[in-house]
Amino acid sequence: MKKIIITGALLISSFIFAQNVEPKFEVVDKMVKATYYHDNGQVKQEGFYLDGKLHGKWVSYNDKGVKETIGEYDKGDKVGKWFFWNANQLSEVDFSNSRIVEVKKWSSESLVKN
Secondary structure (H helix, E strand, O other), rough: HHHHHHHHHHHHHHHHOOOOOOOOOEEOOOEEEEEEEOOOOEEEEEEEOOOOOOEEEEEEEEOOOOOOEEEEEEEEEEEEEEEEOOOOOEEEEEEEOOOEEEEEEEEEEOOOOO
């Protein structure tokens, strides 16, 4: 009986405490590719570092693996078009030197139908 209680307690405690998934870093073309994870093991963010600064394409996902954000960095500065998705809307934000230049928003109701 003690074995059953101990085994049950161990199983329950393993579900109560969140899984802490360590980030993964690897060298790719003189940059460091970083992958960060949600507690459930799904990828949270992935992108690159150059000389310790965010650089190149970065993508963020929710805990179900659905893409939420995609954008570019240039040595730590947000640049170009960034896209932010949520349930019913897509936002396009243009950046220059980490400053917002323009914002466009689309909702599912505004889609053109043939």
